[in-house]
Amino acid sequence: MIRLVAIFWLIASAAFAVQPDEVLDDPALEQRARELSKGLRCPVCRNESIDESNAELSRELRILLRERLVDGDSDEQAVDFLVARYGEFVLLRPDTSGVNVVLWYAAPVMLLIALGIGWTVIRRPVAAPEALSDEEKAELQKILRS
Numbered sequence: 001m002i003r004l005v006a007i008f009w010l011i012a013s014a015a016f017a018v019q020p021d022e023v024l025d026d027p028a029l030e031q032r033a034r035e036l037s038k039g040l041r042c043p044v045c046r047n048e049s050i051d052e053s054n055a056e057l058s059r060e061l062r063i064l065l066r067e068r069l070v071d072g073d074s075d076e077q078a079v080d081f082l083v084a085r086y087g088e089f090v091l092l093r094p095d096t097s098g099v100n101v102v103l104w105y106a107a108p109v110m111l112l113i114a115l116g117i118g119w120t121v122i123r124r125p126v127a128a129p130e131a132l133s134d135e136e137k138a139e140l141q142k143i144l145r146s
Contacts, residue, residue, distance in 0.1 A: 024066055033066045036075055040065070040082060041092045049092055061090075 024030040034051060040061065042053035050058040050065075061082065068078040079091075088094050096104050132140065 024070065029066075029069055032075060033062070033069055036069075036079060037062055037065055039092050040079070041090050043086065043090065047092075061086075 024033060037051040038049050040050045042048045042050050042055055042058040042061075044055040044057050045053045050061045065078055065082065068081055069075075073081065082090055088100075094100055094103075
């Protein structure tokens with residue numbers, strides 16, 4: 001029973017992030033705010049959206065986003081305002097243009113390079129071991145006798 005309650009608590013915890021005093025009166029505007037906040041990262045919690053986070057900074061970002069929407073900003077204008085203020089880090093899915101292209105493609109390229117190096121090393125022929133010299137054979141026999 002305790003496990004079941006814990007599971008429901010974890011599932012419902014994201015629903016408790018947005019406080020009742022943050023919710024807008026206009027349901028359509030509130031829905032827009034919810035959709036936008038799902039794509040914005042909490043600067044405190046890292047890979048958690050501000051819609052799911054209980055951090056105070058996320059609360060402030062949710063309120064700021066709602067204020068911008070109430071003031072008449074479009075979705076893009078509201079998100080651009082937050083990006084201008086907090087940087088691209090606030091986006092859960094950053095832009096894939098400009099300098100960010102390097103970040104998006106660096107990992108797959110590095111993986112391919114590593115696989116190529118690994119394949120080359122594995123496929124390289126191994127040289128046959130050299131035969132022992134007479135001195136080395138004598139030393140080996142000495143070691144084996146003791």
